[in-house]
Amino acid sequence: MSFDLLAQQPKLLYLLQGVLAFAGVVCLILVLLHRGPARRRGAAFLLLAPALLLLTVGLLLPGLRTLTLSFKDGTGRTWVGLDNYVWLFTDPEALTALRNTLTWAVLVPLLVTAVGLLYAAAVVRSRYRALALCLVLLPMALSFVGAGLIWKFVYAYRPAAADQIGLLNQIVVAFGGEPRQWLVESPWNVLFLIVAMVWTQTGFAAVLLAGAIKAVPAEVVEAARLDGASPRQVFWRVTVPLIRPTLLVVALAEVIGTFKAFDIVRTMTGGQFDTGVLAHEMYTQSFRYGQTGRGAALAVLLFVLVTPVVAHKLRTQRSTR
Structure with a gap:
C-alpha cells in the first residue's frame, strides 16, 4: 500500500x-x-x-x-441542562418506547425461560436429545435481522380477495376467518414482535437448562421416587430448585438482551404503530432526526436500566462457582 x-x-x-x-x-x-x-x-x-x-x-x-x-441540544454545542431528560419522561413516543422496553424485559425472559425449561425437560432423557437440542438451537444461527424478516413473512397481510402469503393469515383464512394486519394493531403487535425474539432465544435457554437437568444427582431423584413422589413432583420440587442458579442466569441474560432489542423492531415495523423500544428510539432520534442530545439521554437511561441487572448477574455467577 x-x-x-x-x-x-x-x-x-x-x-x-x-x-x-x-x-x-x-x-x-x-x-x-x-x-x-x-x-x-x-x-x-x-x-x-x-x-x-x-x-x-x-x-x-x-x-x-x-x-x-445528554445535557446538550441536537447540535451538541449548546447546554440545555435537563431538558432532554424532561422530554424523555413527557414525550408520548418516548414514553411508549419505555413502556414497550419494560414489557419486553418482563415477558421475554419469562417466556424464554419457561419454554426452554419445558423443552429441556421433555428431551433431556430422550435418545435423540442431541438432535432435538440442535433443532431448537438452529434459530440462534440466524441474525436478528434474518429472524425479523422470517416472522414478517409469517405475519404478512394481503386483502381477503388475494392469496395470502403470510402463514398466520393462511391459517386464519383456512378456518373461515378474515386476514388481519397483525403488525399494525396496537398493543398486540408488540406481543407478535416478542414472539420472534422468543423463537430465536429459546434454544439458548434449552441447551443450558438441559445441561443443568442432566447434572442433577441421580441419587437425589431416586430418593424422591422412593419416597413416593410422582414424576411431576420430582420435577417441580426436586429438579427445579436444584437448577435455580441456571434458571436465574438464563433469565438475567435475556433481560440484558431485551434492553438492547433493536434489529427485530427495525426489520418488522421500523418502530411504527407504537412498537418502538428505547434502543430503536435512540437510533431514530440520533440519526434520523439529528437530535443527538435526546439520543444520548436515551442511551444513558438504557445504561441505568441495564447496570443493576448486569451487577446482579455477575454476583449470581460468582455465588454459583
Missing part, C-alpha cells in the same frame, strides 16, 4: 497509527517485564495495561462523551 493511498484515506491512516501505537505499547511492556524485577503487582499492572487502555478509549471515554451530550 503506497503512502499516497494512505494520505487519501485519513481514517485508514488513523487506524494504522492506532494499531502501531498499541503494538508499541505491548512490545514495551514485554521488554520491561523481561528486564525489570519480577514483582507480582507491577507485572500484573503491566500485563493489564493494554486492556485498561482499550477499555478507557473504547468504553469509558465514549460513555463520558455520551453523558455530556
Whole structure:
C-alpha cells in the first residue's frame, strides 16, 4: 500500500497509527517485564495495561462523551441542562418506547425461560436429545435481522380477495376467518414482535437448562421416587430448585438482551404503530432526526436500566462457582 493511498484515506491512516501505537505499547511492556524485577503487582499492572487502555478509549471515554451530550441540544454545542431528560419522561413516543422496553424485559425472559425449561425437560432423557437440542438451537444461527424478516413473512397481510402469503393469515383464512394486519394493531403487535425474539432465544435457554437437568444427582431423584413422589413432583420440587442458579442466569441474560432489542423492531415495523423500544428510539432520534442530545439521554437511561441487572448477574455467577 503506497503512502499516497494512505494520505487519501485519513481514517485508514488513523487506524494504522492506532494499531502501531498499541503494538508499541505491548512490545514495551514485554521488554520491561523481561528486564525489570519480577514483582507480582507491577507485572500484573503491566500485563493489564493494554486492556485498561482499550477499555478507557473504547468504553469509558465514549460513555463520558455520551453523558455530556445528554445535557446538550441536537447540535451538541449548546447546554440545555435537563431538558432532554424532561422530554424523555413527557414525550408520548418516548414514553411508549419505555413502556414497550419494560414489557419486553418482563415477558421475554419469562417466556424464554419457561419454554426452554419445558423443552429441556421433555428431551433431556430422550435418545435423540442431541438432535432435538440442535433443532431448537438452529434459530440462534440466524441474525436478528434474518429472524425479523422470517416472522414478517409469517405475519404478512394481503386483502381477503388475494392469496395470502403470510402463514398466520393462511391459517386464519383456512378456518373461515378474515386476514388481519397483525403488525399494525396496537398493543398486540408488540406481543407478535416478542414472539420472534422468543423463537430465536429459546434454544439458548434449552441447551443450558438441559445441561443443568442432566447434572442433577441421580441419587437425589431416586430418593424422591422412593419416597413416593410422582414424576411431576420430582420435577417441580426436586429438579427445579436444584437448577435455580441456571434458571436465574438464563433469565438475567435475556433481560440484558431485551434492553438492547433493536434489529427485530427495525426489520418488522421500523418502530411504527407504537412498537418502538428505547434502543430503536435512540437510533431514530440520533440519526434520523439529528437530535443527538435526546439520543444520548436515551442511551444513558438504557445504561441505568441495564447496570443493576448486569451487577446482579455477575454476583449470581460468582455465588454459583
